[in-house]
Amino acid sequence: MxxxxxxxxxxxxxxxxxxxxxxxxxxxxxxxxxxxxxxxxxxxxxxxxxxxxxxxxxxxxxxxxxxxxxxxxxxxxxxxxxxxxxxxxxxxxxxxxxxxxxxxxxxxxxxxxxxxxxxxxxxxxxxxxxxxxxxxxxxxxxxxxxxxxxxxxxxxxxxxxxxxxxxxNTVVDAIQFMREKILDSPVDLPFSIPPGQKMALVTVHRRENHGEGLKSICKALQTINATHSDLHLVLPVHLNPEVREVIHQELGNRERIHLIEALSYPEMVAALDQAHLLITDSGGLQEEAPAFGLPTVVLREKSERMEAVEQGIATLVGNDEEKIIQAVDQAYRRNASASEMVNPFGDGxxxxxxxxxxxxxxxxx
Structure with a gap:
């Protein structure tokens, strides 16, 4: 067959x-x-x-x-x-x-x-x-x-x-496979976070956030960067030229903001393992975050993955500057362990x- x-x-x-x-x-x-x-x-x-x-x-x-x-x-x-x-x-x-x-x-x-x-x-x-x-x-x-x-x-x-x-969801199967593989063969990440400091992983690429929406997100990230002196923002920059230009213009050359190229999947899993919180407009990452105990700020007005929102794992904020700042502040203070979360997306x-x-x-x- x-x-x-x-x-x-x-x-x-x-x-x-x-x-x-x-x-x-x-x-x-x-x-x-x-x-x-x-x-x-x-x-x-x-x-x-x-x-x-x-x-x-x-x-x-x-x-x-x-x-x-x-x-x-x-x-x-x-x-x-x-x-x-x-x-x-x-x-x-x-x-x-x-x-x-x-x-x-x-x-x-x-x-x-x-x-x-x-x-x-x-x-x-x-x-x-x-x-x-x-x-x-x-x-x-x-x-x-x-x-x-x-x-x-x-x-x-x-x-x-x-x-x-x-x-x-098969993404949970994929995460379990990759975490086991990384245990056998650790990966080197293209950034480093000083001991005692925290990391927020940020991804943004969706069409609905292009233009003014992306600029609003960047302004929120600037404020978060300025008000959390122990929080590093790691942002793998999407290949889309519309996204890259705005992000480098608004967030480039700032202390504790790491603009890097797209991560391989093993690197992404290792970064999620290291992160304190997630800021994203990705659908897949909303599903992956519970496996890592990551509170998630979702840069979308609507989500087809409301299970995480209903469990309190994720917060929908769209690209509203003030909502992003408030949600990140709350997520920064709450970092549950993966064992405390029941993953609504599957069991592997x-x-x-x-x-x-x-x-x-x-x-x-």
Whole structure:
């Protein structure tokens, strides 16, 4: 049974790697990684980190291309791939353009689609954009839905989907794998925090924060830097030129603000292990933070991961300067241990459950 895992971005690779590794252990299954190239630069190091390698590389990315151009290139390339290589099942993860188009191209060939991390919703089709539409679209054509949380499971059932399974989120599987690997082979981080001082890990890249929103976030970070003399802000700067220019202009050459290049996944896990708190607009990091006992300030107005907010692990602030400052002050004073937190996103067994379900549904008895 040929099972194609469509991977276009770093989060997809991280979350599908445990599924791929698990499927490889099942007799009669042939998982194949189809790398679209949507985030080519950010993918460096991911295959070696998880001991995986792409079986097909489509290389659709072009510098400065529009979302429509990317979508068109993906659809054409994946259509040809399906015609030439005839997968029996296509797995897509989350809500990227690669995931949506991967599902659509499979649908056009009447190939069953499995949706990993299904059922996340903000109920605002433009927030996040285009992810909210992408995951809803995948939901309409998927054959089987792998829900990461009870909330997502119930929502999919309410929408009328039948083949829905509660599995947990595979990112927890990935974290557990990587933490064990780092214990055996420690990584050197490209920054150092003096003994007795604290570190806040900061990431920002989403479209809704571009422009004035990003400037507001930077002003908040300037104030936080000025009022917390023992707190270092470590900010891996995203490759997007719109993000890089503003961040370097607003936050460059400041004491205790470390502007660094994108971290590899092992480095990111090591940084999360070292952090005192997290400031982010990333979806994946909201899921990873509870595994490290990290209070999280979410730089978004809406989140499809409200489980962390409801548990008090995360606080939604958008890009409002005062709200960011207040939330960081509160998170700075509270640093729970991971053992005190029940991770609402899974127990590290999601990939095993997904593989078992696939074997039950699609493999001959």
């Amino acid at each position: 040929k099972i194609d895992l469509i991977i276009g971005t770093r989060p997809e690779a991280i979350k599908l790697a445990p599924v791929y590794r698990r499927l490889k252990t099942y007799p009669g299954m042939e998982p194949r990684i189809v790398f679209t190239g949507q985030h080519d630069e950010l993918m460096k190091g991911i295959p070696s980190a998880f001991d995986i390698s792409p079986d097909f590389q489509l290389e659709v990315m072009r510098k400065g291309q529009s979302l429509a151009a990317l979508t068109g290139r993906l659809l054409t390339a994946l259509d040809q791939h399906n015609q030439d290589n005839k997968p029996d099942l296509v797995l897509v993860q989350g809500d990227t353009t690669s995931a949506f188009v991967g599902g659509l191209a499979a649908y056009y060939h009447k190939i069953p689609v499995g949706h990993v991390e299904a059922g996340l919703r903000t109920e605002d089709i433009y927030a996040p954009f285009p992810e909210e539409f992408n995951r809803r679209g995948i939901g309409q054509l998927a054959t089987v839905h792998f829900a990461p949380t009870p909330r997502a499971f119930q929502l999919l059932k309410q929408e009328g989907h039948e083949e829905v399974h509660l599995t947990g 067994l999601a990939s095993m459950r997904i593989a078992d379900i696939i074997a039950h549904l699609f493999m001959p008895a």
